[in-house]
Amino acid sequence: MTTSHTPSRLAGHALVEALIAQGVDTCFGVPGESFLAVLDGFHEHAQRIRFVACRQEGGAAFMAEAGAKLTGKPGVCFVTRGPGATNASIGLHTAFQDSTPMILFIGQVGSDMRDREAFQELDYRAVFGPNSLGFAKWATEIPSADRLPEYVARAFHVAQQGRPGPVVLALPEDMLTTPTTAPVLARVEPAQAWPAPGALREVRSLLLASQRPLVIAGGGGWTPEATHALERFAENWQLPVGCAFRRQDLFDNGHRLYAGDIGIGINPKLAQRVKDADLVIALGARLDEMTTGGYTLLAAPRPTQKLIHVHAGPEELGRVYAADLLLQSSMASAAKALESLAAPTQLPWADWAAAARADYEANQVPQPVEPLDMAAVVRSLTRHAPDAVYTNGAGNYSGWLHRYHRYGALHRTGRTQLAPTSGAMGYGLPAAVAASLLAPHRHVINLAGDGDFLMNGQELATASAYGAGREGGGRLISIVVDNGTYGTIRMHQEREYPARVSGTALANPDFAALARAYGWAGERVEATAAFEPALVRALERREPTLLHLVLDENVSTSRTTLAAIRGAALARQG
Incomplete structure (x- = not known):
């Protein structure tokens, strides 16, 4: 559809205008040559929408998914073709299992190169379509510049309608550089079904x-x-x-x-x-x-x-x-x-x-563990930052947060829990960075295991690049629980094959020093009494802080999660 009063512009610019019309003010992604026209559109409309350039597509997709959870609006992520898309698939899967509205835009090879296995070419309908079970509610390719606004509006409808979830739109490179006068469509409001x-x-x-x-x-x-x-x-x-x-x-x-x-x-x-x-x-x-x-x-x-x-x-x-x-x-x-x-x-x-x-x-009554008691750590967090946004990925360490922290309800405090029901490792830090950028007035605290953190630790750089945790009064803190092992897998390994440890030991860096190299403050904590003062300092300083908590490997594999396994076993036997 075209009208005489809509100026001609590149389809890549029209796409950015369509996102603005849908109320989007922040997109996450990793730039690629396959969607340069869209990046130019972000430059053209920089006063109305921002593109946050992340360091890996998995982190970018997690940020978009977490942002959607936080705001209640569809998260938007841009990645390039092939490797970029497959890297982002972890965030797409999380959005599907977590029923989170999200749009993943993927650069695609030019239309004249399709179906030749051109450089980084994939058939995204086949890879991410509904028949793939667990990636997207709808996956398609926009065929022409004039139909781009139609496809974008439909994507926002599908993502929000019924059970919310992710949508994939592939963007042929030549389509994005085609001029169009197609007008953008009005903001989508999902229909609400009422019980009879x-x-x-x-x-x-x-x-x-x-x-x-x-x-x-x-x-x-x-x-x-x-x-x-x-x-x-x-x-x-x-x-x-x-x-x-x-x-x-x-x-x-x-x-x-x-x-x-x-x-x-x-x-x-x-x-x-x-x-x-x-x-x-x-x-x-x-x-x-x-x-x-x-x-x-x-x-x-x-x-x-x-x-x-x-x-x-x-x-x-x-x-x-x-x-x-x-x-x-x-x-x-x-x-x-x-x-x-x-x-x-x-x-x-x-x-x-x-x-x-x-x-x-x-x-809620803990059994104290020394020298570093994680239940006491979580209780300190609750005392000093009761209404913060708490994020985590996957791992035994998350059990302390889920058990001992008292989350506020959405209508009282805003969203306070961003965590993947899909059990995806590496979610917590990107989620925290996104939350800090989208809600700079709120404290955001990420709890991560050592294995979990290094899945997306590079997004410390994204936080530094965009000033996360420095503006609006909110603080950004990442707490890394380091026990030198993939704790969850080690726990199951010890249960199934006692004393036969294989593939679960980790050689870790000095996480506090690593954080400082990215422009964060970093502190090492080895005792319960040292944690609360370190947390207070983190809440007082302007730059984001990483707290490196050093734990014995047996603490998380035996005291917390073996108890959880026993509890689950009792539930099944009962």
Whole structure:
């Protein structure tokens, strides 16, 4: 479609204009010669949108995904063809499993070179399309400059509609340099599906027939208003609420109805409580392997508990579990609808809800470990930065953060947890850099293992290049827990093949010195008493800080995560 009043410009410039029209103000990526016209478009519109040049495409894709979680708007990432795209695939997979709206733009070979296996050529429809199971909701190639705005608008629709997720758009190099007068399209607003009134009456009937109900909140698509409505629904009905794996900021962890996180390292008492419930209301959660203890807390395909499953994506309903009631609804609509359900004056499960909270509180009592106690470390973080954005990747170290930190709810503090349900290593530092750039007024704290950190440690340079943690009053801190091993794998190795260590030992750098080389402050911490003063200094200085925590290898492989494994085993045996 063309109009006489739209000036002609390169399609690469039109693409940047289309992003601005969708409300995008920051894009992440690694530059490539395949989309030079787009980079020129960013230069042309530098006052309205910025391109953050990262040091590796995996880090860039993680930044876009984390930014989407933080802001609730689709994250945008640009990478070049072939190796750039495959490097970025880890962030794409994370966005898919985490139900995060994201657009990945990939430079493509020129149209006249297609299907010859030209330099770095890939068929992105085949690599990332829906049949690939787990990469993208939609993957395609923009065929012409005049249709570019149409494809961009559709991509934002698909990414946000139903179950949110990632979209891939390939950009032929010659298409981007073609002039077009096609106008950009208006900002996309996803339609909100509401649960049917009859279904709401059935929800109320199932609640009234229950004695031991439990809510599990998870998934994507939550807004501050939705988490507030969830809280009021729980209070109206006095319902204990557990949060799905790495979704702990959907419900205030300090609330008297919060029962704990339902994921890896679950409190064994909470695992038993899920099994003992006679009604489970799953709001937004896919009820995946991590949240269900390998599909044992809720037996698949037909749980022993009554199950109400509410999800925005119709393809998820009934996919694994045959529920008693299936409701297709966005979380924004479902939570508001549930909040309106009238509760009776007397409810029979007050003791059940109180016991769930008591079990959570009891699980918060640590067993001190010296010389460096990670539970005490996390408690110090909570005291000094209770409303910070906390990020982490994958590894045993994350168990301390999930267990001992009390995340604030989205509607009270903004997003406080950015973590991959996909279990991707290397996520935490790029996520922290993105959060610091997008919310410079907030403290952002990354907790990483030594193996996890070096997956994307080069993004320290991106933070320095763009002043992350230096403006707006917020501080950027990365805490590296160094036990000289791939702790999670070592733990499983010791369990399956005791005393036969192979491939899991790490030779690490001086992380504090490494940070200083990138322009960060760096400190080494070896004792519990030294951590809090180091944290206070980090919160007071202007430059970002890396704290290098040195741990014995047996601390994370035995005390924390073997306990988690035992808890999971008990949950399965129960």
